[in-house]
Amino acid sequence: MLDTVFLIKGVNFPMLPLRLGSSDQFATVREFFGQAGYCEQAVCKRLGLGGVHEYLGLSETSSSTAPAEASDALEFLLRLFLVGNPASHDLLDGFLPKAVRESMESLELLRTDSAHPEQCYSPVVLYPVQCLYIASDRWKNPDGSSLPAGNDFVFPGIHPLTHDFLELLPQSPCDKFLDLCSGTAIAALLASKRYARRSWAVDITVRAAHFGEFNRLLNQLSNSTMMQGNLYGPVNGNRFDRIVAHPPYVPAMEPGAIYADGGEDGELITRAVVQGPLSRPNCDPQVLSSAPGQRPISANLGALALSNVRRLPDCRGPVPRHDKSPFHLNRSNLGNCRAIRVP
Numbered sequence: 001m002l003d004t005v006f007l008i009k010g011v012n013f014p015m016l017p018l019r020l021g022s023s024d025q026f027a028t029v030r031e032f033f034g035q036a037g038y039c040e041q042a043v044c045k046r047l048g049l050g051g052v053h054e055y056l057g058l059s060e061t062s063s064s065t066a067p068a069e070a071s072d073a074l075e076f077l078l079r080l081f082l083v084g085n086p087a088s089h090d091l092l093d094g095f096l097p098k099a100v101r102e103s104m105e106s107l108e109l110l111r112t113d114s115a116h117p118e119q120c121y122s123p124v125v126l127y128p129v130q131c132l133y134i135a136s137d138r139w140k141n142p143d144g145s146s147l148p149a150g151n152d153f154v155f156p157g158i159h160p161l162t163h164d165f166l167e168l169l170p171q172s173p174c175d176k177f178l179d180l181c182s183g184t185a186i187a188a189l190l191a192s193k194r195y196a197r198r199s200w201a202v203d204i205t206v207r208a209a210h211f212g213e214f215n216r217l218l219n220q221l222s223n224s225t226m227m228q229g230n231l232y233g234p235v236n237g238n239r240f241d242r243i244v245a246h247p248p249y250v251p252a253m254e255p256g257a258i259y260a261d262g263g264e265d266g267e268l269i270t271r272a273v274v275q276g277p278l279s280r281p282n283c284d285p286q287v288l289s290s291a292p293g294q295r296p297i298s299a300n301l302g303a304l305a306l307s308n309v310r311r312l313p314d315c316r317g318p319v320p321r322h323d324k325s326p327f328h329l330n331r332s333n334l335g336n337c338r339a340i341r342v343p
């Protein structure tokens with residue numbers, strides 16, 4: 001699987017980018033990011049953003065895709081890993097100590113562009129969010145042209161909807177934390193870093209589970225476990241104190257993008273998230289799910305959804321179905337987003 005590639009505009013993107021290398025290689029990269037000041041606060045200051053989740057709202061012109069010139073290591077990392085610019089070998093040699101470059105190459109964070117062997121690019125985007133570094137799928141080619149999202153596209157941890165979801169979660173101490181529909185595993189990893197004794201992340205796609213494991217290793221979190229499968233399937237029999245989900249919820253008449261499609265009424269996954277633990281005896285976790293919503297959500301979920309339904313601000317009509325890009329899910333067309341808390 002690691003050797004499978006698809007070709008777009010002459011650039012080889014592996015189907016499963018990123019290599020789960022040694023802890024030393026992850027430490028070398030993580031420490032270099034720290035020394036270079038590649039943190040959310042500095043990135044936002046440089047880009048004039050209130051938070052890194054505002055990055056996707058920047059206009060195309062403000063994120064030039066010319067081969068990266070950079071005034072310092074922070075700008076270099078920002079262009080290479082967030083904007084997605086290619087970088088010449090000279091530039092890489094100028095900013096990356098040899099050991100860092102070797103570790104990035106071993107982890108497959110850097111690849112030579114086969115169409116332009118004089119330059120390298122990152123096959124993923126990788127950015128600081130709060131106290132973590134998170135990798136997810138690219139949405140642009142290194143030349144700036146758009147990269148069609150595959151059905152198993154790994155949803156960006158800097159998406160405004162992910163930001164809203166994370167904002168919604170309580171930060172109080174918790175023993176066993178379960179993040180369903182985990183994508184990059186950002187919620188589970190933040191919980192493990194900040195307030196949960198142990199976390200689990202479950203996603204149905206192989207790619208998301210792989211990215212989640214890469215992110216876990218990059219952030220050196222030994223109290224978090226990544227699993228691949230359908231909702232509660234991989235953790236069947238385990239009990240959790242807090243279960244959270246940012247599920248797909250776009251109504252879909254036919255299978256499409258896995259990060260978006262929520263069945264015919266958009267609530268297929270949300271229903272299963274909420275109903276799962278309630279069907280088990282003596283199981284009384286706190287379940288928090290950010291979900292959209294079409295008006296029938298409460299009716300469909302019945303009594304399960306009636307308690308503590310909270311509406312997020314700035315919510316309007318339903319999400320359009322025609323655009324498969326993850327970026328139509330912006331705040332202005334979010335739908336009547338709700339948080340559901342059971343019991």
Ligand SMILES: C[S@@+](CC[C@H](N)C(=O)[O-])C[C@H]1O[C@@H](n2cnc3c(N)ncnc32)[C@H](O)[C@@H]1O
Nearest residue numbers: 155162181182183203204230231246248258259
């Ligand atoms: C909107 S994304 C949210 C990702 C992440 N939680 C975040 O907030 O950035 C929804 C995720 O749900 C996953 N997913 C869809 N159906 C699923 C299922 N039945 N079981 C587990 N994960 C599922 C998708 O692969 C995708 O990663």
